[in-house]
Amino acid sequence: MELALHGRKLLITGGTRGIGRGIVLAAARAGADVLTCHRQDGEAVDSLLRELKETGGDHHVIRADMGDLGQVDRLVGEAKDRYGRLDGVVNNAGVISHIPFAELPAEEWSRVLDTNLTAAYRVIQQALPLLGAGSSVVNIGSRGAAAGIPLRAHYTAAKAAMTGLTRSLAKELGPRGVRVNVVAPGVIETEAFDAMPAERAEGLRAAYAQKTALARLGTVPELAGPVLFLLSDLSAYVTGETVNVDGGI
Numbered sequence: 001m002e003l004a005l006h007g008r009k010l011l012i013t014g015g016t017r018g019i020g021r022g023i024v025l026a027a028a029r030a031g032a033d034v035l036t037c038h039r040q041d042g043e044a045v046d047s048l049l050r051e052l053k054e055t056g057g058d059h060h061v062i063r064a065d066m067g068d069l070g071q072v073d074r075l076v077g078e079a080k081d082r083y084g085r086l087d088g089v090v091n092n093a094g095v096i097s098h099i100p101f102a103e104l105p106a107e108e109w110s111r112v113l114d115t116n117l118t119a120a121y122r123v124i125q126q127a128l129p130l131l132g133a134g135s136s137v138v139n140i141g142s143r144g145a146a147a148g149i150p151l152r153a154h155y156t157a158a159k160a161a162m163t164g165l166t167r168s169l170a171k172e173l174g175p176r177g178v179r180v181n182v183v184a185p186g187v188i189e190t191e192a193f194d195a196m197p198a199e200r201a202e203g204l205r206a207a208y209a210q211k212t213a214l215a216r217l218g219t220v221p222e223l224a225g226p227v228l229f230l231l232s233d234l235s236a237y238v239t240g241e242t243v244n245v246d247g248g249i
């Protein structure tokens with residue numbers, strides 16, 4: 001067995017920036033054909049398309065908001081039309097939000113739950129007829145869901161629920177050969193850090209780094225690696241697991 005994804009058909013949500021972009025490119029370079037989605041047009045989409053083109057696969061980047069069930073269904077429909085089957089799904093699209101719990105409006109609770117949790121339910125349910133024996137679903141959770149994070153009760157509630165969804169589906173779908181796992185990132189350095197004032201970014205880096213055994217933040221390729229492992233046959237007997245990628249918090 002080897003870490004090869006040649007010809008595998010993958011649906012990866014939220015692939016134009018950050019962690020999703022890293023997973024999309026790593027999978028495409030390992031030989032997979034990838035269909036991904038985003039909300040906003042712009043340079044992030046154009047540069048992803050340029051990099052994907054170099055890998056030579058059958059890739060598609062589609063605008064679809066994972067906070068809207070109709071658009072989730074359309075996205076999975078695109079995967080069906082273009083590939084006819086799926087060998088892997090990565091539920092990565094997510095939004096972060098910081099609000100004191102006492103002030104958290106119901107609309108914000110719903111927005112965060114819709115994108116971070118309900119989208120995964122719907123993507124997997126719609127994709128089920130396309131997922132055959134040997135296929136793999138990877139849900140991107142958060143290390144903070146187990147630990148708790150002030151001001152992010154809604155976000156961590158959604159991410160913690162991904163674990164229950166994953167464990168139950170691992171048991172329900174296991175008999176048909178579909179594996180389901182969670183990858184829970186600690187703090188991974190994405191473009192979001194570049195967008196902050198330099199002093200704030202440095203402060204955050206230092207604060208997070210001292211909580212980890214490896215004394216640093218993670219990188220996007222370091223997060224993509226375990227996701228590729230779970231998508232590949234190297235992990236053929238791994239299901240219902242949460243893989244923490246957190247530098248040893």
Ligand code: NDP
Pocket residue numbers: 013014015016017018019020021037038039040041064065066067092093094095096115140141142143144184185186187188189190191192
């Ligand atoms: P980013 O904000 O950097 O990137 C998010 C990507 O998802 C973008 O491509 C964005 O596209 C897309 N996206 C967001 N919302 C939607 C939506 N409603 N519909 C379609 N696409 C969407 O996020 P990260 O890379 O930091 O995070 C990726 C995942 O990892 C999330 O689930 C997050 O919760 C999780 N995570 C990240 C951690 C980190 O340290 N970075 C830590 C723990 C968990 P567009 O720009 O067009 O909106």
